[in-house]
Amino acid sequence: xxxxxxxxxxxxxxxxxxxxxxxxxxxxxxxxxxxxxxxxxxxxxxxxxxxxxxxxxxxxxxxxxxxxxxxxxxxxxxxxxxxxxxxxxxxxxxxxxxxxxxxxxxxxxxxxxxxxxxxxxxxxxxxxxxxxxxxxxxxxxxxxxxxxxxxxxxxxxxxxxxxxxxxxxxxxxxxxxxxxxxxxxxxxxxxxxxxxxxxxxxxxxxxxxxxxxxxxxxxxxxxxxxxxxxxxxxxxxxxxxxxxxxxxxxxxxxxxxxxxxxxxxxxxxxxxxxxxxxxxxxxxxxxxxxxxxxxxx
Amino acid sequence: xxxxxxxxxxxxxxxxxxxxxxxxxxxxxxxxxxxxxxxxxxxxxxxxxxxxxxxxxxxxxxxxxxxxxxxxxxxxxxxxxxxxxxxxxxxxxxxxxxxxxxxxxxxxxxxxxxxxxxxxxxxxxxxxxxxxxxxxxxxxxxxxxxxxxxxxxxxxxxxxxxxxxxxxxxxxxxxxxxxxxxxxxxxxxxxxxxxxxxxxxxxxxxxxxxxxxxxxxxxxxxxxxxxxxxxxxxxxxxxxxxxxxxxxxxxxxxxxxxxxxxxxxxxxxxxxxxxxxxxxxxx
Numbered sequence: 217x218x219x220x221x222x223x224x225x226x227x228x229x230x231x232x233x234x235x236x237x238x239x240x241x242x243x244x245x246x247x248x249x250x251x252x253x254x255x256x257x258x259x260x261x262x263x264x265x266x267x268x269x270x271x272x273x274x275x276x277x278x279x280x281x282x283x284x285x286x287x288x289x290x291x292x293x294x295x296x297x298x299x300x301x302x303x304x305x306x307x308x309x310x311x312x313x314x315x316x317x318x319x320x321x322x323x324x325x326x327x328x329x330x331x332x333x334x335x336x337x338x339x340x341x342x343x344x345x346x347x348x349x350x351x352x353x354x355x356x357x358x359x360x361x362x363x364x365x366x367x368x369x370x371x372x373x374x375x376x377x378x379x380x381x382x383x384x385x386x387x388x389x390x391x392x393x394x395x396x397x398x399x400x401x402x403x404x405x406x407x408x409x410x411x412x413x414x415x416x417x418x419x420x421x422x423x424x425x426x427x428x429x430x431x432x433x434x435x436x437x438x439x440x441x442x443x444x445x446x447x448x449x450x451x452x453x454x455x456x457x458x459x460x461x462x463x464x465x466x467x468x469x470x471x472x473x474x475x476x477x478x479x480x481x482x483x484x485x486x487x488x489x490x491x492x493x494x495x496x497x498x499x500x501x502x503x504x505x506x507x508x509x510x511x512x513x
Numbered sequence: 514x515x516x517x518x519x520x521x522x523x524x525x526x527x528x529x530x531x532x533x534x535x536x537x538x539x540x541x542x543x544x545x546x547x548x549x550x551x552x553x554x555x556x557x558x559x560x561x562x563x564x565x566x567x568x569x570x571x572x573x574x575x576x577x578x579x580x581x582x583x584x585x586x587x588x589x590x591x592x593x594x595x596x597x598x599x600x601x602x603x604x605x606x607x608x609x610x611x612x613x614x615x616x617x618x619x620x621x622x623x624x625x626x627x628x629x630x631x632x633x634x635x636x637x638x639x640x641x642x643x644x645x646x647x648x649x650x651x652x653x654x655x656x657x658x659x660x661x662x663x664x665x666x667x668x669x670x671x672x673x674x675x676x677x678x679x680x681x682x683x684x685x686x687x688x689x690x691x692x693x694x695x696x697x698x699x700x701x702x703x704x705x706x707x708x709x710x711x712x713x714x715x716x717x718x719x720x721x722x723x724x725x726x727x728x729x730x731x732x733x734x735x736x737x738x739x740x741x742x743x744x745x746x747x748x749x750x751x752x753x754x755x756x757x758x759x760x761x762x763x764x765x766x767x768x769x770x771x772x773x774x775x776x777x778x779x780x781x782x783x784x785x786x787x788x789x790x791x792x793x794x795x796x
Contacts, residue, residue: 436629
């Protein structure tokens with residue numbers, strides 16, 4: 217009886233260790249698996265052609281990712297530009313000014329925003345943002361737009377990254393020790409001056425990490441962007457032009473990719489690229505956040 | 514008035530405004546989905562599978578997608594529990610405090626958490642090619658399980674970390690093994706948090722489209738085996754919205770309403786669970 221219990225414990229310990237190690241290795245397995253599948257195209261095409269050619273004709277064997285890379289950058293850029301000021305102001309308000317009950321009431325609401333599926337954001341974008349741009353924004357700017365545009369993608373993405381940026385930056389702001397604020401207030405600084413010169417300076421690395429996390433989320437978001445960005449394989453020249461971001465490209469062509477040579481390889485290469493870029497961003501911001509956490513303890 | 518005060522007030526105004534914009538966008542999204550979805554709702558939507566010509570505006574419903582999504586998210590959640598519960602228990606009970614393995618595993622979950630769902634879909638697709646599987650419920654379950662694994666593990670880790678060390682020590686002092694402590698004391702103590710983690714993962718799984726687009730396929734029938742393709746709610750919304758027929762697009766709005774209601778129910782239930790179970794926790 218005694219030994220059976222101990223034996224069970226020992227076996228369970230080994231099994232759990234195995235599971236732990238293998239789940240830690242998933243990232244590497246994913247990168248390796250995608251790399252294996254994208255090797256055929258990497259063997260034939262030079263990387264510079266894949267990255268900088270604008271000619272996307274899979275049937276003729278031409279795979280230039282440049283329009284899609286630019287589409288991703290435009291949409292992500294617009295989203296981040298909209299999200300940064302709104303999220304930072306909200307985060308400062310929640311951590312420095314708001315009553316406790318306001319904080320407690322907004323948290324579940326922001327969690328709810330994070331829980332809405334991206335396809336629902338897409339439907340909302342199609343119903344509200346796209347017509348708004350077509351009927352009001354574009355005529356106001358004196359041009360024509362179908363509404364399916366960089367701007368529509370950016371607005372929808374911005375709302376999708378609100379929760380993560382707010383959540384992480386509120387945590388960073390609240391980790392700034394209270395004594396630092398008191399010292400500044402005691403010198404006669406107003407609350408806003410304290411926030412601007414003391415809290416912000418202390419929290420800056422963490423805030424950057426929060427923004428980078430939001431950015432990488434926007435970078436890989438697929439469904440909502442696919443539904444509102446227009447999907448035209450051309451480099452956009454204004455925010456009212458349609459764009460075709462990389463994730464949308466991958467999702468849109470799953471049907472035909474096995475019937476055209478190299479097509480699947482090209483699409484899996486672009487998912488590998490997405491994975492690597494997002495990993496890079498995530499590793500940087502997580503390292504910053506760990507440092508911030510340590511410097512406070 | 515003092516210039517500093519003016520600046521303070523301007524920024525206070527801006528903060529209130531941005532807070533309002535963010536909360537208003539949540540309300541705006543929910544109201545839009547309800548207002549546009551309700552008129553197109555009817556009983557057939559949730560009780561029937563698509564009949565011939567459904568996507569041209571003929572009779573039917575999206576029962577196939579509702580059931581498919583529930584199967585898929587349920588299967589993926591189960592698979593993810595089987596992996597993440599042992600891992601999290603190992604991190605918190607078996608391994609030494611502050612060991613490299615613990616730090617590395619936590620870090621890799623944090624990083625995995627940020628990987629976009631389309632990449633999970635693409636990776637799931639390469640696994641399926643490797644094993645010679647076709648688009649099926651099983652393929653979708655694997656991809657979605659990978660997607661929700663970091664979400665679930667991080668959430669579980671956070672609650673299991675909070676279990677007081679004294680509780681573990683008193684269990685060891687009574688002669689219990691680590692395994693007995695893990696499953697009879699720690700898991701029970703952290704149960705509300707674990708259930709919430711499971712529900713969050715289930716909600717993510719049911720709402721995700723990009724990871725199942727390659728892996729689960731789409732069909733008009735309710736899957737009866739793991740190797741059959743399965744329809745999912747998000748993809749049903751996407752396909753219906755993509756048709757040129759207004760009456761089918763109306764159904765996409767109704768389907769979006771169904772999905773949103775499911776998500777709302779999940780988040781409300783998890784809140785109730787937390788408040789109900791925390792009563793039994795030894796503090």
